[in-house]
Each structure stands twice: as structure tokens, then as C-alpha cells.
Amino acid sequence: MITVSSLLDASWYERYRRISKLNIRSSIYDVTNQCNLRCKGCFFFSSNEHKAAREEMDLTRWEAFIDREKARGVNLAILIGGEPTLHLDRVEAFYRRMPTFCATNGLIRVPRERFPDLMLGISLWGDENDEKKLRGRDTFSVSSKHYAGDPNVYYLYTITPRQIGRTERIIRRIRDAGLKVHMQLLSNDEGVDGFDWRPEELVDIRSEMDDMLDRYPDTVISSKYYHEIITTGKMLGRTFGWKECPSVTEPLDRRDPRPRRLIGFIRWASDLKTMHRCCTSETRDCTTCKDGAAHMSWVMVNKRAHIRTTRDLQNWIEVYEMFAKLYQFIPW
Ligand code: SF4
Numbered sequence: 001m002i003t004v005s006s007l008l009d010a011s012w013y014e015r016y017r018r019i020s021k022l023n024i025r026s027s028i029y030d031v032t033n034q035c036n037l038r039c040k041g042c043f044f045f046s047s048n049e050h051k052a053a054r055e056e057m058d059l060t061r062w063e064a065f066i067d068r069e070k071a072r073g074v075n076l077a078i079l080i081g082g083e084p085t086l087h088l089d090r091v092e093a094f095y096r097r098m099p100t101f102c103a104t105n106g107l108i109r110v111p112r113e114r115f116p117d118l119m120l121g122i123s124l125w126g127d128e129n130d131e132k133k134l135r136g137r138d139t140f141s142v143s144s145k146h147y148a149g150d151p152n153v154y155y156l157y158t159i160t161p162r163q164i165g166r167t168e169r170i171i172r173r174i175r176d177a178g179l180k181v182h183m184q185l186l187s188n189d190e191g192v193d194g195f196d197w198r199p200e201e202l203v204d205i206r207s208e209m210d211d212m213l214d215r216y217p218d219t220v221i222s223s224k225y226y227h228e229i230i231t232t233g234k235m236l237g238r239t240f241g242w243k244e245c246p247s248v249t250e251p252l253d254r255r256d257p258r259p260r261r262l263i264g265f266i267r268w269a270s271d272l273k274t275m276h277r278c279c280t281s282e283t284r285d286c287t288t289c290k291d292g293a294a295h296m297s298w299v300m301v302n303k304r305a306h307i308r309t310t311r312d313l314q315n316w317i318e319v320y321e322m323f324a325k326l327y328q329f330i331p332w
């Protein structure tokens with residue numbers, strides 16, 4: 001029988017042991033329906049999720065809700081929106097109660113006096129030109145000043161087809177600002193012309209992402225297996241999509257057969273009652289979904305399938321470690 005210990009040498013086994021002790025139970029929270037940007041391709045606005053529920057304004061209700069989430073077993077709150085930093089009192093309510101990650105566009109500086117080690121993932125959609133075209137402004141020039149050298153910040157770099165051949169400059173700028181970067185791919189939910197992925201472009205960007213990881217291992221938080229999964233949509237001969245997706249809100253999950261999935265995962269709207277279908281756009285066609293976290297989680301929940309060869313299991317460990325670093329469960 002193939003076992004974990006039969007596939008791994010001592011150092012890989014130690015890495016495996018370190019992550020297998022983690023019992024991550026995440027859920028995602030829309031902190032607000034508002035944003036100080038309106039990016040073309042934002043899954044939240046393009047699917048009208050900002051209209052799905054009326055925002056809860058009473059902070060004491062947020063606090064009671066978070067306590068209930070904690071009692072439900074959630075040990076990682078992933079805050080999105082809209083722009084969470086527009087409501088720092090709500091962010092603080094999470095931060096004081098459980099391990100919290102906050103996605104932000106970085107335009108509003110989170111005061112470190114109030115949130116000393118809150119992990120922030122700053123969205124970045126390309127270079128100055130792409131950012132202006134898709135988001136209306138160059139956010140990097142602002143966010144990099146706010147957070148230069150901050151050990152609890154990374155850029156969540158959404159790569160578009162136009163970035164092929166141009167990612168290195170951005171990664172260098174992030175490195176020079178003393179920050180980390182994690183890469184994912186644009187899903188182009190609003191069909192902006194020229195931003196859909198063609199198969200040959202996915203091949204090219206995979207090799208470019210691999211190259212960036214090789215050249216900037218202290219800056220890029222990633223793994224080659226993740227690059228393979230996200231660019232091909234394939235894992236061990238299986239195809240990513242609705243039938244396989246692990247990041248569907250559990251109480252709404254009527255799939256039969258039910259795939260391996262995130263236990264207890266819910267994506268909550270900002271009324272604290274409404275649930276969204278999944279971790280990303282309510283209306284996205286799953287066959288086009290490039291969501292990075294959903295692909296990562298797909299690997300993570302399928303550990304058993306990777307106990308096959310040494311390389312398969314090492315791939316699984318690397319993806320798990322990447323996730324654990326991005327959400328502060330293990331150090332960079
Ligand atoms: S900053 Fe984020 S939430 Fe705001 S519009 Fe852009 S993608 Fe959407």
C-alpha cells in the first residue's frame with residue numbers, strides 16, 4: 001500500500017507534518033457593498049452581488065455574527081467586498097475575534113497601530129496602462145507607498161493576457177518595495193475586448209510564471225503545480241468546473257455526487273444573512289473560472305488523490321504551503 005511516509009524523505013515528511021496539523025476552516029465575508037473603484041471585470045459588481053443584500057450597519061450585529069461564525073468552527077475569515085477598508089470598524093470586529101485576512105485595493109492605508117499584523121492582499125491588475133484601462137487609475141503608485149516593507153502584505157497580481165512578457169517589471173517593482181506577490185489569472189467577467197485567454201496564451205503565461213518563481217523565489221509566493229493547474233484547468237486528468245469546485249457555499253450545495261469540498265465554507269453577503277453561491281462571481285460560467293483560491297483549494301481538498309507518486313504528493317504539499325503562507329498559518 002502506498003503511504004505518505006513511503007513517498008517522502010525526512011525533510012519532505014517534516015514539511016508534510018507541519019501543514020497536516022493545520023485544520024483550516026475558512027469562510028468569506030462581504031464587508032461592504034461599496035468600493036472606491038469600479039474595475040472592469042470586478043466579479044462583485046459585474047454579477048450584481050452588491051445588490052444582493054442590504055448592508056448591515058449595526059456594528060453590534062456584526063460582532064454577534066462573527067461570534068456565531070467562530071462557534072460554527074470558522075478559523076479563517078477572508079474579508080472582501082466591495083472595499084473592506086471603507087469600514088475599518090467591521091474589519092476590526094473580525095480581527096479582534098479570529099485569524100483574519102483582508103483583501104483591499106490598497107488606496108486607503110490600514111493603520112498598523114490599530115491592526116499590527118493583519119494580513120493584507122492588495123489587488124493589482126497589471127502595469128500602469130492596464131490598471132488605468134481596467135480600474136481607472138494606477139493603484140500601485142499609491143498602495144506601494146502605503147505598505148513598502150510591510151511583512152504582512154502581499155500583492156495579489158491578477159495577470160491579464162496583455163501582461164505576457166511584461167510580468168517581470170512588475171515583480172521587480174514589488175520586490176523593490178520590499179513586498180511579496182502571489183499571481184492569479186483574470187477571468188474577464190465583463191468581456192473586455194482583448195482580455196480573454198487564448199489557449200496558446202495560457203501556455204505562454206504558465207512558462208512565464210514558472211520563470212518568475214525561479215528568478216524571484218523570495219518575492220513570488222507560488223508553486224509550479226499551481227501554475228499548471230490554473231492555466232490548464234486540469235488536475236490528475238480531471239477538469240476543473242462546477243462538478244469539481246470545492247468553494248461552493250455549503251448550505252447551498254445540492255450537487256450529487258458531492259465532490260470533495262471545503263468543510264463549512266460559506267460566502268456571506270453584507271446583510272449577514274444572504275449567502276452567495278461560491279467564493280467568486282454568482283453569475284460566472286464555471287467553465288471560464290480562473291479563480292486562484294478555488295483552484296488552490298481544489299488541490300488541497302484532494303490530498304488522497306495525490307498520494308500516488310512522490311512528485312504528486314510534493315506538488316500537493318507545495319500548494320498547501322503556499323495557501324498557508326498567504327493566510328499566515330506558516331511564515332513566508
Ligand atoms: S477594487 Fe476590488 S471590489 Fe473594488 S471594483 Fe475593483 S475589483 Fe471590485
Ligand code: SF4
Binds near residue numbers: 245280
Ligand atoms: S464560478 Fe468558479 S468558484 Fe464559483 S462555483 Fe464556478 S468554478 Fe467554483
